[in-house]
Amino acid sequence: MPICFDLDGTLGHFSSGFVLLREALGTLWGGTPTREELGRCTGSTDWEIVDELHRMRFGHPLEEAAYAAYEAACVARFRGAFIPGGQQAVAHAGVLEGMHRLAATQPVWLVSGNAPGLLAFKAEALGIDPAIPRLGSLPHHDRTSLLRLARRDCPGPHLYVGDRPHDLAAATAAGMPFLGVGEAVPGDHPVLATDAAAEQVIELAHRTAS
Numbered sequence: 001m002p003i004c005f006d007l008d009g010t011l012g013h014f015s016s017g018f019v020l021l022r023e024a025l026g027t028l029w030g031g032t033p034t035r036e037e038l039g040r041c042t043g044s045t046d047w048e049i050v051d052e053l054h055r056m057r058f059g060h061p062l063e064e065a066a067y068a069a070y071e072a073a074c075v076a077r078f079r080g081a082f083i084p085g086g087q088q089a090v091a092h093a094g095v096l097e098g099m100h101r102l103a104a105t106q107p108v109w110l111v112s113g114n115a116p117g118l119l120a121f122k123a124e125a126l127g128i129d130p131a132i133p134r135l136g137s138l139p140h141h142d143r144t145s146l147l148r149l150a151r152r153d154c155p156g157p158h159l160y161v162g163d164r165p166h167d168l169a170a171a172t173a174a175g176m177p178f179l180g181v182g183e184a185v186p187g188d189h190p191v192l193a194t195d196a197a198a199e200q201v202i203e204l205a206h207r208t209a210s
């Protein structure tokens with residue numbers, strides 16, 4: 001049973017993330033994408049978003065080498081900002097504990113829109129067990145295809161735990177039930193508060209997975 005967790009907004013948050021993304025691209029592209037340009041992006045993964053911004057600026061698709069350069073620059077920005085005495089990640093402690101306890105008895109994956117190097121940094125910052133597999137934003141994949149990769153060769157029941165409408169849409173497209181965290185996803189799916197206790201996470205995950 002893969003129970004898949006989104007990261008940002010689900011397990012915690014890194015409040016200035018999109019500022020750092022724009023700054024990282026600014027160092028590489030000779031100009032920082034504007035908030036308005038970022039707001040026009042429709043994708044939910046780094047590959048999709050950076051590809052959309054690249055098309056707006058240069059008129060042609062992102063190449064994998066340019067995505068790797070973005071990933072390295074963005075990780076460097078995060079490493080510089082999230083340091084002792086600097087910005088701090090906010091952890092959803094009960095959701096994190098629930099995820100770890102679930103992982104003790106069944107397959108659990110991180111499936112996130114962050115580029116893989118950035119996901120590795122954020123997972124470490126939130127204290128996530130390195131034994132939990134991380135699946136970040138790969139070239140030419142959207143969130144739905146990442147979920148399909150995570151569940152490949154793994155018998156059900158399945159579940160995606162996320163905090164945004166794009167998480168629900170991806171879970172639905174991948175044929176997985178959805179468990180929301182926070183109040184940002186309208187619908188009739190079950191929802192956990194961001195400060196839910198680990199026991200609630202485990203109980204709702206078991207009840208919702210199929």
Ligand SMILES: [Mg+2]
Pocket residue numbers: 006007008009010162163164
């Ligand atoms: Mg999220």
